[in-house]
Amino acid sequence: MLFNSFEFLLFFPLVIFLYFALPYKYRWVLLLAASYYFYMSWKVEYILLIILSTLIDYFAAGRMAGIADKKRRRPYLYLSLLTNLGILFGFKYFNFFRDNVNAVSDQFNLFVQLPELQVLLPVGISFYTFQTLSYTIDVYNGKLKPERHLGIFAVYVSFFPQLVAGPIERAPHLLPQFRQHFQFDYNRVREGLMLMLWGFFKKVVIADRLADYVNKVYEAPDAGEGLTNLVGTYAFAFQIYCDFSGYSDIAIGSALIMGYRLMMNFRRPYFADSIREFWQRWHISLSTWFRDYVYIPLGGNRAVKWRWWYNLFITFLISGLWHGAAWTFVIWGAIHGGLLVLGIWTASWRKAFWNGTGLGKLGALRRLVEVVVVFHLVIVAWVFFRAETLGDAMVVLKSFAGLSPSGMKGLSQSLQSFGMLEVLVAIGTIGIMEGVHLLQEGGMSMHKRITGLPMPLRWSVYVAGTMLIVLFGKFSTQGEFIYFQF
Amino acid sequence: MIKLLIRLGVVLGVVAVLCLAILKVIPANQQAYLAGLNDKQARIDSLQASGQPKMVLVGGSNVAFGIHSGMMEDAFGLPVVNMAIHAGLRYEYMINQIMDYPSQGDVFLIFPEYSQMYDPISDAGPIIYQSLDVFPQGFQYVHQGNAYQQLKFRATATAEIVQLKVKTTLGKLAGMSAGNAYKRKVFDRYGDIWTPLTLESRYKADDKHMDRNAGKLPSEDFIRITNAFAEKAAAVGAEAYLVYPAIAEAKFDAEVARVTREDLRNRLQGIEMVNNPADYVYPNTLFFDTKYHTTQDGRVRRTEQTIGDLRPFLAR
Incomplete structure (x- = not known):
């Protein structure tokens, strides 16, 4: 079900x-x-x-x-x-x-x-x-x-x-x-329902909508030009986030209604400014599982440097294999493991760069640059996660290398066939989600904020949220959750 | 708990009222492609009322694009109605739609696309839901499951129709519309599509549909539905034939076609297969935008070939 x-x-x-x-x-x-x-x-x-x-x-x-x-x-x-x-x-x-x-x-x-x-x-x-x-x-x-x-x-x-x-x-x-x-608690149940609503919004409005486009791009990656494949991969990054974090929100919300508090599984991972932080924000229950039952038993970071790096790399290699029985997943894990090691290795150089150029003083700019870089590193790894075969992944990556303005025509055609209205709805709803994420990054609790609104406004938010799902959710093509296969 | 239920009821009630308002206020887009169902229905009703034997073409858009009804009419001397519009309506819908129409002397040509043989039940799908907005009569042709299935279908269909109306309105406001090939006005009086046939082929053969069906056999439901119709037709003295559609060479899988044909030959009763699928594999350049939608040249070639294959059966 x-x-x-x-x-x-x-x-x-x-x-x-x-x-x-x-x-x-x-x-x-x-x-x-x-x-x-x-x-x-x-x-x-x-x-x-x-x-x-x-x-x-x-x-x-x-x-x-x-x-x-x-x-x-x-x-x-x-x-x-x-x-x-x-x-x-x-x-x-x-x-x-x-x-x-x-x-x-x-x-x-x-x-x-x-x-x-x-x-x-x-x-x-x-x-x-x-x-x-x-x-x-x-x-x-x-x-x-x-x-x-x-x-x-x-x-x-x-x-x-x-x-x-x-x-x-x-x-x-x-x-x-x-x-x-657990007794029935109005406020707790309301919090659970709001979380479920947010999860449904991410899943049926954003993830399932993007799935149509992503599937088309990745069904025949050699048919698309670099720009089309790049946009398809960006779309996949949001699809998989909304699909999986949407599932987690519905799971946490439905358990909360009964009184059970499940652990947080996602904390706006695309706002991470390092791969290490990405893994503190993405699929937290799995990354902490691997930390506690694989990485630490292997010796963790209480070892000589090469052994520490080895422990990290092996943990991520296994994490990749956990996701799926295919080399694409192993390589996805290896990329993340490699990037983590690289992150540790280059930490002092990066610090020197920021300090040397004086840019380190501009905290917001530095963070923005790091977030964008980390997001794109994650994007490259997603190619292996999404591609059916290693060959397809290589085709997509090679097509990135051949990015050119002439690819605009192919991109425009692929978006036209997806439907321009669908494109606008996808962009708009991702915008809403990222807007909420930005507020949350600033420390705002959306739940407290909404429940603190005057009643007419609060109820308008509930009705508007439900209407967004009814009007723009994908119901006829019932999309399975990506992580079910794992 | 009562407080929550009341408040939840109010929120959901407001949502329901808003949806109802959308359903009532925004009219169905009767210029949409699927609104052509009304014209096809009107033609078959009118032919039925005339009491004269008729030829009825049934299938997905492969028939709407790919058969020249005028040529068929000239060749066999029977008035023709092309009921085909979209494979997404599913095979069960198409057969249910013509189930009450066989009369003595009628000829029914059924052109199923491969995907319809594997998944024929019309219990879900965006095209079915969209069609119900412009052709509500179609509710009687969809799969009639148990009470729970009907409730689920109606709930999903209502949500989809609300979405369709909102999207159509937003699309109009933003100046977006479907391509010229996909509007109600593209159908001629027989129900054939004529507008896009003047256009050049733009088929790219990048769909993977056929590949997904490799190794499958036609479903039990497909056999049951087809046999039931054949039996009904035979009972009143009408003839029913199964005809393979033309397909682009890039997407033809000879082995799938061979196995499928062999299987149908063994399991179908009271309905003959007119043609050999391998004979209807055409160059990609004879297709307009998908592997089943022929261009003008493709349509003429396919119609001539179908007439040739059908003649020995109808001459008996």
Whole structure:
């Protein structure tokens, strides 16, 4: 079930009504049933994978809790890791692995040919796998006591607002909330609804609109000239941001209505003035997961310089692979890892440049330049993320190199076929979003600002926001969320 | 909770009233391409009322662009109506639209495009929603699912029609309009498109439609809908034929066409296939703007060829 579907429009109010109507002690039953139904409406049998992960991790964590010696806890951790990563590998990475093994085998005449697994990738598998893995690792490290209530633990693994695309919650943050008795709170529910409205605006008005253009450009990148491909990539940058952060807003908002506070997942990432800051603003729940469970265990920055750089690079390489079983994603991760290392390496030179030229004193200008540069570095990496193949990515990048004014004709044609009104709506709505972001960057809380308005104005904002979605949302071509595939 | 529900109800109520006002105040754009449905409907009604046998052409825009009804009329001596307008209406809609029209001596030529064979159900899609604004009668031709599906369809269609009206108004204010080939006035009295046929080919063959269908077989729904119509036609003494459309050479996949044809031959009942798809693969230069929209030369060639292929069947 998609958040932007008619089904969710009926499902969600019903769940909320039942949630507040039920006594506290039965709420976990409702949440579990609703979450499993939510997942099964996509593919019934794959709920078994979630149940398997839930049972194994519940068992493993339960056993680890009774063992004081860390070494003796290890087999249970391995059981959890093997099960969860094994399922993930089988469903997500096996065919990628097979393609590469077979290709190497062909190259060296080794006659090894692995068969193809004809399985559909379970939606959101990487998200719930990482969420449940963090739980067993935390229990293993003694940072967390295991949850004794199987039902509540099952809700933690499958909580429907964030089941298929995050935020990837940590057990110490989310699990205790399932034991809290949340009452209906008008202000909290209103805040949740406003967040959902904002998420829907980003998803159905901006992301799904841009998707039409981006798909056309990336379906045949060799057909477009550099300028067309560049505009298509700019559009993708906003599409993926609005798609994923829109999903997160709807997830956080819908959980908030029930009383649960999920972690922030995006903080206006295109306002970052360094790649490091970009990753403190983009998909925060994943980047902090990798920080805590990969980067720090590898040694983090408490090592000699080359080892520190290596740790960073490897973490991002794995992060790329997490996104998808394809070399394009690996390279995307490698670019970000490389840029981070480069950022550290050149930090003193850049500082010297800003100070030497005196431009460093113009703080706003310096920040603007850095934001623009970082945005364009991210854009280059997005090419690999979006392209179907490495070949397509190279075609797009090469076309950037051949940018010329003559490309205006091709760009104009591609925009005409998209529809000039669509172009204007896209630009206008991105403008609205970035305007709001700019105010938020200045420290303004939109929620407080809106709720502080006089009633007629406040209600006008609610009506205008809803009307924007009704009038300009894409409903007939129901766009899946990009991150579902991960 | 009651306070919230009341306030939420007020906000949604205001939104509903605004949408209703848009629906009432902004008239349907009866000059739009899809408004041609009204003219086609009027012609088939008039031919039906005359009681004379007729020839009905059914399909997506490949037929609207690609068949010269006047030549067909001259060749077979039957008055022709070209019902085709847009593949986006889906196959089920097109067949539902003609379901009550077979009479003794009628000939129905159905020209499905490949995509329609795989996904024929008319339960969603922007073209269906847009058509309902200018041709509300079409509600009876869309997929009639259960109560929930109908509720979902109507809600989505209403939102889409509201959007269409607003966008059309904004487009007019900004001086934007659809290309000349896509307006109601492009249809002649048969329902053929005549305006763009004087234009040069501008087809670039950069769409990937055919590729996505590789390996698929026509759906059960396509077979069921076609067989049901063939049975209805046969019951009243009308004839129904399936005719492959002409397609640009850049987009023809011989294997897909072969497998599809073989499969249809086995599963269709009471309806014969008139032509071989491989014979209707034309140079890209004979196409106007898509792989199915022929130019004037392409249309004449295709019509002559169709007449030649059809003659042995109608002579029996």
